[in-house]
Amino acid sequence: MKRAAILAARLILGAILAYAAWTKLRAPWPQFAVSINSYQVVPLTWLEPLARTLPWVEMILGVGLITGIALRWFGLASTLLLGFFFSLMIRSWAIGLNIDCGCFGPGEALGPMTMLRDGTLVALALGITMAGFRRRVTEG
Amino acid sequence: MLPAQTAAPKPALPVAKATAPAKNFKETGSPSAPITIELYSDYECPSCRGLWMDTMPQVIREYVVTGKVRLVHRDFPLPQHQYTRLATRYANAGGQIGRYETVVDQIFKTQPIWAANGNIDAEVAKVLPPGEMQKVRDLVKNDLHLDDSVTVDLAQGQTDRLTQTPTMEIVHKGNRQQVAGALPFNVLKSYLDQMLAK
Numbered sequence: 001m002k003r004a005a006i007l008a009a010r011l012i013l014g015a016i017l018a019y020a021a022w023t024k025l026r027a028p029w030p031q032f033a034v035s036i037n038s039y040q041v042v043p044l045t046w047l048e049p050l051a052r053t054l055p056w057v058e059m060i061l062g063v064g065l066i067t068g069i070a071l072r073w074f075g076l077a078s079t080l081l082l083g084f085f086f087s088l089m090i091r092s093w094a095i096g097l098n099i100d101c102g103c104f105g106p107g108e109a110l111g112p113m114t115m116l117r118d119g120t121l122v123a124l125a126l127g128i129t130m131a132g133f134r135r136r137v138t139e140g
Numbered sequence: 141m142l143p144a145q146t147a148a149p150k151p152a153l154p155v156a157k158a159t160a161p162a163k164n165f166k167e168t169g170s171p172s173a174p175i176t177i178e179l180y181s182d183y184e185c186p187s188c189r190g191l192w193m194d195t196m197p198q199v200i201r202e203y204v205v206t207g208k209v210r211l212v213h214r215d216f217p218l219p220q221h222q223y224t225r226l227a228t229r230y231a232n233a234g235g236q237i238g239r240y241e242t243v244v245d246q247i248f249k250t251q252p253i254w255a256a257n258g259n260i261d262a263e264v265a266k267v268l269p270p271g272e273m274q275k276v277r278d279l280v281k282n283d284l285h286l287d288d289s290v291t292v293d294l295a296q297g298q299t300d301r302l303t304q305t306p307t308m309e310i311v312h313k314g315n316r317q318q319v320a321g322a323l324p325f326n327v328l329k330s331y332l333d334q335m336l337a338k
Contacts, residue, residue: 031321047327100321
């Protein structure tokens, strides 16, 4: 039962990460640069390298979670990445930025629902990571 | 939405494919430029103001004037903005008398003032001589065809599936790429340079 839950969690999270990456990669990279810039946390010179690489990082993490290879490490990396995004969203919300989430391309306003969704994804990623490390301890 | 960017309403009905704006004053740059930027904006949208004042002067200086980019203005007044339709009429009336850029600049520059009090006339009057201002007033008041190009632009915006303003449609070698939001100049410059290098 527990195994099935972990399997479902990693497939769902992996698919969501891969989909998020795909929505960014199919658009011209400046579109994601605009989304990153709206959070007002990185210098302008970082926008291009981040906009070009982050979607691929999401894609690799998504595929990694789906395959289940090195689950604890893909889980940990996903937790850190999603946790970082989530903290940026909370910060933006707290300081009153009226911005686009940028999670799945343009046109989705940052709000309670997007934060609830991302918070759930962080919890999911954390659960997968903990399960991965626990499995290593019990197996090792 | 991005900071103060404005969401466009979903298109209610399918519309016929639109062509370029009817008025030439909305187009600047060489017709043979390898890249065309169609810039959708709403005069009352703060992000459109930011894009126009921060990014576009550099784009015009480095790409439009040098023949690399043709710039096409497209009006996309949004229903939630009280004075944007009127501001659009002033801009296009300015265009009719050959003062489009002057009026557009002033409308964006003074947006916080007229967006609060609705007095666009007073702000435009600050940058036009009295004779020209009177012509603009007459056009705004009486010209029944002043909004024709706006209708065309709105139709094209629906065809382009706009979700917010400002939005750029960057056309290169027949490939139409949409970028929504206020693009910083360094990002746009890098993107345009990559296209030009192809």
